[in-house]
Amino acid sequence: xxxxxxxxxGPAPSSVAATQAATNSLERRIQHFMEGxxxxxxxxxxxxxxxxxxxxxxxxxxxxxxxxxxDRVSVASITKSMVAVSVLKLVDEGLIGLDDPVNGVLxxxxxxxxxxxxITVRQLLNHNxxxxxxxxxxxxxxxxxxxxxxxxxxxxxxxxxxxxxxESKNVDRFSYSNSNYLALGQLIEKxxxxxxxxxxxxxIFAPLGLQHTSLAEPDRQAPDNIHAYLIEGGERxxxxxxxxxxxxxxxxxxxxxxxxxxxxxxxxxxxxxxxAMLEEMKKKTEFWDYGLGLERYPDACSGDFxxxxxxxxxxxxxxxxxxxxxxSQITMTMALRPLAWQDPxxxxxxxxxxxxxxxxxxxxxxxxxx
Numbered sequence: 463x464x465x466x467x468x469x470x471x472g473p474a475p476s477s478v479a480a481t482q483a484a485t486n487s488l489e490r491r492i493q494h495f496m497e498g499x500x501x502x503x504x505x506x507x508x509x510x511x512x513x514x515x516x517x518x519x520x521x522x523x524x525x526x527x528x529x530x531x532x533d534r535v536s537v538a539s540i541t542k543s544m545v546a547v548s549v550l551k552l553v554d555e556g557l558i559g560l561d562d563p564v565n566g567v568l569x570x571x572x573x574x575x576x577x578x579x580x581i582t583v584r585q586l587l588n589h590n591x592x593x594x595x596x597x598x599x600x601x602x603x604x605x606x607x608x609x610x611x612x613x614x615x616x617x618x619x620x621x622x623x624x625x626x627x628x629e630s631k632n633v634d635r636f637s638y639s640n641s642n643y644l645a646l647g648q649l650i651e652k653x654x655x656x657x658x659x660x661x662x663x664x665x666i667f668a669p670l671g672l673q674h675t676s677l678a679e680p681d682r683q684a685p686d687n688i689h690a691y692l693i694e695g696g697e698r699x700x701x702x703x704x705x706x707x708x709x710x711x712x713x714x715x716x717x718x719x720x721x722x723x724x725x726x727x728x729x730x731x732x733x734x735x736x737x738a739m740l741e742e743m744k745k746k747t748e749f750w751d752y753g754l755g756l757e758r759y760p761d762a763c764s765g766d767f768x769x770x771x772x773x774x775x776x777x778x779x780x781x782x783x784x785x786x787x788x789x790s791q792i793t794m795t796m797a798l799r800p801l802a803w804q805d806p807x808x809x810x811x812x813x814x815x816x817x818x819x820x821x822x823x824x825x826x827x828x829x830x831x832x
Contacts, residue, residue, distance in 0.1 A: 477511070484829035485514055491822040492518055495815070499799030502529040502688050506719035508727070508791040509830045515719065519797070522689045523698070533688045534674055534716050535795045536703060537780050538773030541677070541715040542643050545658070546587055546755025547729065548665045549646050550739040553583070557653045560584045560742060568648050570620045578630035583649070585633070586642040587754040588747045592632030595639040596622035606694040606803040610704035610776060616644040616711065636750040640712035647711030658711050670728050675717040680708055690777030691800040698800050701776040713775050719782075719793040726770055726784040727791060744769060744786075759783055759824060763790070763831035772820065774812060777801070781819050783827065790830055792823045 484507070492503055502519035515531035553560050558567070563580035565571045571581070578592070585591040596602075599622040602609060623641040647658045654661050659677040667675050674686070680703035681687070689702045707714040728734055735743065743754040744767070751758040751767075759768040763785070770783040777800070782793040798815065801808035 480830055480832045481509070481512065481514075483832070484826045487829055488822060488826045489516075491818070491825075495796060495818070498815075501690065501797035501799060502533075503794065503796045504529060504531055504533060504535070504688070504719050505792065505794045506531065506723055507826065507830070508723055508789075510789045521685075521687065523691060523800075527685075529688055530686070532674065532718055532720065533686050534684070534718050535688045535780065535797065536690070536707060536713075536775060536778050537715050537717050537722065537782075537795065538707075538713040538775035538778060539640075540717075540722060540771045540773040540780055540782055541711065541713050543729070543755045543771045544662055544666055544715060544725065545643055545646055545650070545711045546743060547734050548650050548658070548661050549583065549587060550735050550743060550754065551665055552650070552653050554736050554739050558583060558649070564645065564649055567652060568645060570617060570645065570648060574617070574620050575624050576628055578628055578633060581633070583646075584754065586646050586649075588636070588752060589638045589642055590634050590636050590747060591639070591642055592630070592635065592637065593628055593639050593641045593645070594623050594626035596620070596626075596641050596644070599623065599625050603804070606692055606699055606701075610699070610701050610706055613705040613708055614710065616647045619644045619710075619712070620648075636747045636752065638752075643712040644710070650711070657709070659709055662715075666725060666734065670721075670724055670733075672717070672721040672724060675715060675721045675725075677709055677711075677714050677716075680705070680716075688795070688797050690797045692777050692803045693800050694803040699803075704776050707775065713773065719795055722780075722782045722793045723784070723791045726782055726793075727788040730769060730784055730786060730788040759820075761785060762828045768824075768827065772816060774816060779812065779816055779819065781816070781823050783820075783823050785827070790827055792826055794819055794823060 504517045506515040517529040517531045521527045561582050581591045596619045601622045650658045682703050756769045761768045766786045768783045773780045780795040784791040
């Protein structure tokens with residue numbers, strides 16, 4: 463017994479069993495994704511007293527280098543949670559109010575867009591401004607290489623949104639639109655006087671030590687990139703870190719599963735925002751489980767909610783979910799098997815995979831607490 467004096471207690475047998483059950487179940491789910499042709503999948507789980515990371519598949523279909531747990535991917539709309547934090551810091555500092563209109567602040571609202579009335583910061587954050595998504599414009603119907611390889615500025619994205627009707631009947635209705643976050647990126651730059659990529663680095667990446675996360679210029683040849691592919695005209699096209707996403711506050715962040723878990727844990731533990739702003743961020747939009755840049759998921763363990771976001775773009779799909787206390791987390795990023803560009807069957811396949819990833823993530827977190 464003397465050899466155990468001062469040693470921290472080990473996990474209870476039931477805890478060990480729950481962890482094993484969770485990882486075994488998750489690995490069966492992941493095997494299903496890999497058998498379906500996924501290029502890679504990277505996952506990291508964290509729970510009180512432990513963490514577990516694993517990578518499957520390859521980084522690159524040409525080199526066949528194995529994927530690693532610390533590899534980076536484009537995390538798409540998970541970016542929105544980070545941008546929302548920087549916007550809410552503006553509110554915390556009194557630079558703008560959450561329910562203040564942006565019409566008189568942003569030049570694009572006076573010269574480019576035709577909003578049907580006052581549009582507030584809150585409405586942009588929770589996707590009930592009614593602003594059409596620029597992705598529904600003719601821009602997204604172009605050839606893959608043209609769309610992926612053309613840098614899309616925030617202003618250009620809003621110009622594309624302006625080609626679509628912005629109807630007053632849609633204001634205050636939840637309708638997910640990437641255009642909202644382009645406008646929020648402009649708001650950050652207007653009030654901070656710096657590029658949004660620099661603001662995110664100062665507000666989030668640097669303080670949390672997220673060394674593998676950025677919204678800056680691409681580094682497509684870095685050895686720790688996981689590559690993604692699409693098919694057009696029978697040709698496999700590498701769409702890793704596409705120009706269209708560079709610097710985009712709607713979906714341009716490149717990160718790792720570890721960094722994403724670190725971000726959401728810090729956010730939900732109150733390290734990035736005031737308690738009042740964090741509570742505002744977690745409130746659901748009417749008729750939809752979406753807050754201010756956060757998606758909500760039921761938590762069978764606590765009876766509360768879990769929070770996070772999903773993301774899909776150009777061959778990648780990701781999900782990150784964290785318990786309300788920041789204690790239990792899972793982040794999964796998958797590079798899909800190469801699918802045909804602008805094919806309805808591909809869209810249905812992606813929707814199914816996103817649903818299955820969410821189910822796998824939620825099931826795993828539920829098992830961890832049993």
